[in-house]
Amino acid sequence: MKIIISEFMGAAAVAQLQRNFDVVYDPALVDQPDALRRALTDAHGLIVRNRTQVHSSLLAEAPRIKVVGRLGVGLDNIDVQACASRNIKVIPATGANARAVAEYVIVSAMMLLRRSFLSSSQMAQGSWPRNQFSEGHESGGKVLGLVGFGGIGRLTASLAQGLGFTVIAHDPGVSAASPVWDEAGVQPVDLSQLLDQAHVVSLHVPLVDSTRNLFDAETIARMRPDAVLINTARGGIVDEAALAMALKEGRLAGAALDVFSDEPLTAENHFADVPNLILTPHIAGVTAESNQRVSQMIADEVAKSLNN
Structure with missing residues (x-):
């Protein structure tokens, strides 16, 4: 049986699959749609990350496909209904990268609250902005508001509580x-309460109709002016233009974005000269350790599915 891997995967997991399957491992395929379609004509399995768009048009080129493995947890790049209609199993790496994302949130929150970690460029130019960066904040006694309280949100809450954060969360589900809630020591609140109280707001929800542009100009304006916003969930949940304007105008203290409406982020974006902003290329859940866990989980589950 043949497996196509169109984005990067841990070497040990790829080698494991190669021992038992005909494996085409080419992370460049994500940017070569015609080559990907040709490769899928006789494939039984497909393994992707978040950039390969597994939609009905692509699936139409893969008449033998039985399973799609997702090296991550979000499924908005996969047409789950189209897969279900053809009995194609979709396997996300649930839980395997939770620790990496939770640590990213905590690190970003502490950097943005303290602010002094954003002084490197000025220091390298010979400045000594001691007064400017002497008004940062500690995490102890601050309120972390989680929008979404699934596995990653709960692990984030646990790490934050160890640093002295009080954690509240909003999750209608x-x-x-x-x-x-009692087990985690977290108070459930509605979104308005969360925005009123939280010094740090971290997003942990999927991109669906109800969450698209959830943090638009109006929602951002309801946040505390000394608050920071962190999005490791999905691009499209935050209105990027509205966020950039709020930061430029000093109506928000800072933000960290790991995900964007259009990825990869191009030079035509809203973030030039925006202060107190951390941008990373969709890697919150990707560390050496998490990549090993994610890759191993998907290799095992895809192999099991194809062998059944």
């Missing part, structure tokens, strides 16, 4: 009567 988790009943206020659920025992998970």
Whole structure:
């Protein structure tokens, strides 16, 4: 049986699959749609990350496909309904990169609250901005507001509590009567309460109709002016132009974005000369350790699915 891997995957997991399957491992395929379609004509499995668009038109080129493995958890680049209609199994790497994302949130929150870590360029130019960066904040006693309280949100809450954060969360999908709130020591609140109270707002929701542009100009304006916003979830949840304007005008203290409406981010974006902003290329969930866990999980599950 043949497996196509169109984005980067851990070497050990690829080698494991190559021992038992005909494997085409070419991370460049994500940017070569015609070559990808040709490769899929006789493929039984496909392994992707977040950039390969597994939609009905691509699936039409893969008549033998049985399984799609996702090296990550978000499925907005995969037409799940189209897969289901053809009995194609979709396997996300649920939980395997949670620690990496949670640590990214905590690091970003502490950097943005303290602000002094953003002084490197000025220092390298010979400045000594001691007064400018002496008004940063500690994490102890601050409120972290989580929008979404799934596995990653819960792990983020646990790490944050160890640093002295009080954690609140908004998730309509988790009943206020659920025992998970008491177990986690987290208070469930509505979104308005969260925006009023949180010094750090971190997003942990999928991109669906109800969350698209959830943090638009109006929502951002309801945040505390000394708050920071972190998005490791999906591009499209935050209105990037509205966020950039709020930061430029000093109506928000800072932001960290790992995901964007259009990826890769191009030179034509909203973020030039925006202060107190951290931008990273969709790598919050990607570390050496998490890549090993994610790759191994998907290799095992795709192999199991094809062998059944």
